[in-house]
Amino acid sequence: MKGTITINSELCKECLLCTISCKKENLQPADELNSKGFHPIVLKADADCNGCALCATICPDIAIEVYRE
């Protein structure tokens, strides 16, 4: 199954819960900061996302939208 996510970087508070929830370790903090001073989480360039939505389920700030085929 192929999937992907979009992350609203302005909503991200860098709690890092998504990074430990993703079974494929697809997520990491960006180098840049958002306007609140957090490093928003981004999908890694080589991410192999299947749209399982575990990250979105745990994200407290509803920053993640998930797409699946």
Place this chain on the structure above:
Amino acid sequence: MKKVFSRPKSLKTTAFHYCGGCGHSIAHRLIAEAIDELDIQGRIIGVPPAGCAVIAYNYFDIDMLESPHGRGCAVATGVKRVLPDRIVFSYQGDGDLAAIGTAETFHAANRGENITVIFINNAVYGMTGGQMAPTTLLGQTSTTTPPGRSALLDGHPIHFSEILGQLPGTMYIERCAVNTPANILKAKKAVKKAFQYQMDNVGFSLIEILSQCPTNWKMSPIDACRWVNEVMTKEYPLGIIKDCKR
């Protein structure tokens, strides 16, 4: 590809003020998802607490009525008795529900009011800066128990859900957590079931949600979620405490 996860309709697009990793944010979302899935956004009324979630009405896109601290179950009782065909829930923290609000919670449960109570248990008073709560664990430090909670001086942590389960007027009580995706999905199921019981006129339901409070526990969100699993659930085990239909 089609979108399989997005913000529930019953939540406004306002960004949460809650701390990163806070259980309130997750609880708000799963309650809103339950409201969407049951299609009750137009017929539900919520009563927020005094506490970090006092401004829950900025987030939920439903009718909401503020309550003085601790009195949520009395306010919800008044609303439900006048509007029995609406779904009424109160959303309260551990101090709101089990300290200042002990009598109102206990007696609404005892009267068997057909309301749903969402009990956010983070073992500390969050909004006011980290004081001891009725549910603070023995040995747990807080700003009012600097050496750690002592049974001799501060009493034991209260298992209010179990106490309410003793009352014949309560119909469905379950304890959940929001520290892992799996637990979050179970919590949503429980909230949905509680609302459904209310719609079916079964009676009083309460869903206790163990909630991480990274800021006042002085932990990172990841460590806080781990602490819920490794420490809190030992004191407050997850699962169904009472279900009159089983």
Place this chain on the structure above:
Amino acid sequence: MQGNRVIGEAAIRAGCRFYAGYPITPQNELTEYMADNMRRAKGGTFIQAESEIAAVNMVLGASAAGARAMTSSSSPGISLKQEGISSLAADELPAVIVNIMRGGPGLGNILPSQGDYFQATRGGGHGDYRTIVLAPASVQELADLTMDAFDLADRYRNPVLILADGMMGQMSEPVLFSEPAPRQYPECYVLNGKGKGKSKFIRALILDAIRMEEHNWKLYRKYQVIAQKEVRFETFWTDDAEILIVAYGTAARIAKGAIKRSRELGIPVGLIRPITLWPFPMDVIRAFAERVENFLVFEMNTGQMIEDVQLALAGVGKVHFYGRPGGVIPTPAELAKVIAYHARKK
């Protein structure tokens, strides 16, 4: 019919459909009357709450949900309700609260007194708000003012306090219930689920100082309107009076007896009876001061309404006081002696 029960009957006739209360002497007959009759009224809810605090908060919920709602208690229980009353005022929710006063402070006793005047008129609870305070002086007025209380509460979206005392609650007099006016309360203020429209919330917490200030001034302007329009009072034998008694409720009835005796002795004394304690009939009393010099404030306490009389007179004239606190019921004869004393002193 007994005073306490009359309040209940008047409330039900006025369309009250939610009552929550807690037993406390000397108002239990009212709670029991509601237990019996509210259940029989169509759509009525009676709850014996676990405390006076719970009761006023249930009333808050019921009022927000659109019902005419009432709670009752006596002095110490009214102290417990203060946060709830402040919240009702902040939320601009209508509600009727009945205080059948007893001796205080503290547990006090169960006899009638007027010791809660400050509590009733000076807020009682925290913050810049007012409750309309109605002071009946007969069982008939208990009926009439209870019905009016619901109308006033709706009209101004504010809690209304009926301030009576244990004597009035316990005594029985003939009463005629009038036809209630139909309720006029806009649907837009009722919280009953957003339906297909926009969601609403009712709240008192306003974190931004400027917006909180706006809200406070908005309430203040409302209270100014009430002060202009809703003052009620009665005058008794005031046309040629040289001493004016100011008294309300049971004290006013005692005063009338004392005045009749004094008049027989040729003493020119009269009575101003405030019926609204808030808004207080400031202008009325001030107007009398143009030709009357002596005011005798008569209360069943150690002196509370006297401060409003002094405020109204602003230094003009002389203000005297006679009071019996603690649940003592003064007699017309003893008040007549006091009037005679002041008449001689003039």
